[in-house]
Amino acid sequence: MMPDSSTPSLKVDVIRTRFGPLELALELQQISTVLDYREGHGLQLVDPAPHLGLRPLGGGHVGFVVAESGPPVGVIIGEVRGFETWTASRIMSLPKWLKNYLPAVLKPACGIDENGDVIWMLDLLRLTR
Amino acid sequence: MSNSDEKDLGFGGLDQFDRLIEEAHRPAQFDWDDSDSEEQEVAQMVSVLRFQVGQQRYAVPSEYVREIVSDLPITPVPGAPNHVHGVSVFRRQVLGILNLGQWLDPAVRRDEVNQGRIVIVEADSYTVGIEADVVSGMDEWPVEDVDRGAIPDSINARTRRYAAGIQVRRDEATVLLDVSKLLSDAAVQ
Numbered sequence: 001m002m003p004d005s006s007t008p009s010l011k012v013d014v015i016r017t018r019f020g021p022l023e024l025a026l027e028l029q030q031i032s033t034v035l036d037y038r039e040g041h042g043l044q045l046v047d048p049a050p051h052l053g054l055r056p057l058g059g060g061h062v063g064f065v066v067a068e069s070g071p072p073v074g075v076i077i078g079e080v081r082g083f084e085t086w087t088a089s090r091i092m093s094l095p096k097w098l099k100n101y102l103p104a105v106l107k108p109a110c111g112i113d114e115n116g117d118v119i120w121m122l123d124l125l126r127l128t129r
Numbered sequence: 130m131s132n133s134d135e136k137d138l139g140f141g142g143l144d145q146f147d148r149l150i151e152e153a154h155r156p157a158q159f160d161w162d163d164s165d166s167e168e169q170e171v172a173q174m175v176s177v178l179r180f181q182v183g184q185q186r187y188a189v190p191s192e193y194v195r196e197i198v199s200d201l202p203i204t205p206v207p208g209a210p211n212h213v214h215g216v217s218v219f220r221r222q223v224l225g226i227l228n229l230g231q232w233l234d235p236a237v238r239r240d241e242v243n244q245g246r247i248v249i250v251e252a253d254s255y256t257v258g259i260e261a262d263v264v265s266g267m268d269e270w271p272v273e274d275v276d277r278g279a280i281p282d283s284i285n286a287r288t289r290r291y292a293a294g295i296q297v298r299r300d301e302a303t304v305l306l307d308v309s310k311l312l313s314d315a316a317v318q
Contacts (some may be wrong), residue, residue, distance in 0.1 A: 010145075010148060021205065053208055088152035102206065108150070109154070118216055
């Protein structure tokens with residue numbers, strides 16, 4: 001198998017969402033479908049809120065995540081704000097001591113938006129595993 | 130999403146976020162050139178930065194102070210304890226922002242700081258922002274004023290633990306903080 005080269009041109013398409021007080025980014029290619037929260041009602045959904053120290057939102061959108069095995073898993077992803085393409089310049093390293101505090105369902109780094117505000121990256125595979 | 134897309138997810142290995150993080154992880158450091166810093170005449174005096182958090186006055190040796198900034202947006206960190214107010218991005222570096230009042234005296238409730246300053250301090254491997262309500266300015270303290278043994282019992286035990294000394298002027302006590310100890314403890318607990 002050809003090794004993946006980490007070239008500076010690597011780009012990732014992301015879905016930006018507002019999840020309660022948090023700005024989140026999710027890998028677009030891990031999500032097959034996005035539904036309105038009411039459309040996902042009645043389905044068994046994975047809610048990241050408790051993992052993030054938040055109460056359930058009870059609204060927003062539901063993303064169907066392509067699972068490692070089995071059918072897609074519905075995940076509450078908050079309010080979808082848009083779609084973006086990120087390069088490495090959008091990613092910031094976190095101080096090592098702060099990484100220790102981060103919930104396991106967040107990647108140990110963060111993105112920044114055009115205003116320099118912090119965006120947390122949700123680890124969908126870990127969340128749905 | 131097509132089946133071919135699914136194959137690219139890299140299950141069991143790195144996903145694209147991981148690769149992007151790896152690529153981005155060349156942490157930008159403050160590009161300070163300390164090589165030309167002149168030897169200060171520190172034999173008799175200690176240079177300090179004084180600031181205030183609530184009613185309490187603190188000072189830190191100026192050698193640890195990198196910068197003082199204001200109007201820095203702070204983003205809360207999910208899962209972080211109360212004394213970690215959040216993170217800020219400054220000069221393409223993510224800084225943890227420490228709520229000093231919460232750390233040194235968790236029992237005291239404080240109003241939200243709206244127009245505070247952030248004193249960026251650096252010690253050992255830690256670069257941390259400390260929230261301050263008021264930055265009072267720089268000062269030179271006689272070394273003999275910095276006396277840990279003179280710290281009165283009226284200062285709470287936790288503050289005493291991180292105090293390198295105290296100076297009392299006109300009934301106002303200013304606690305000189307042991308920055309290295311403060312950061313290493315506040316960052317890991």
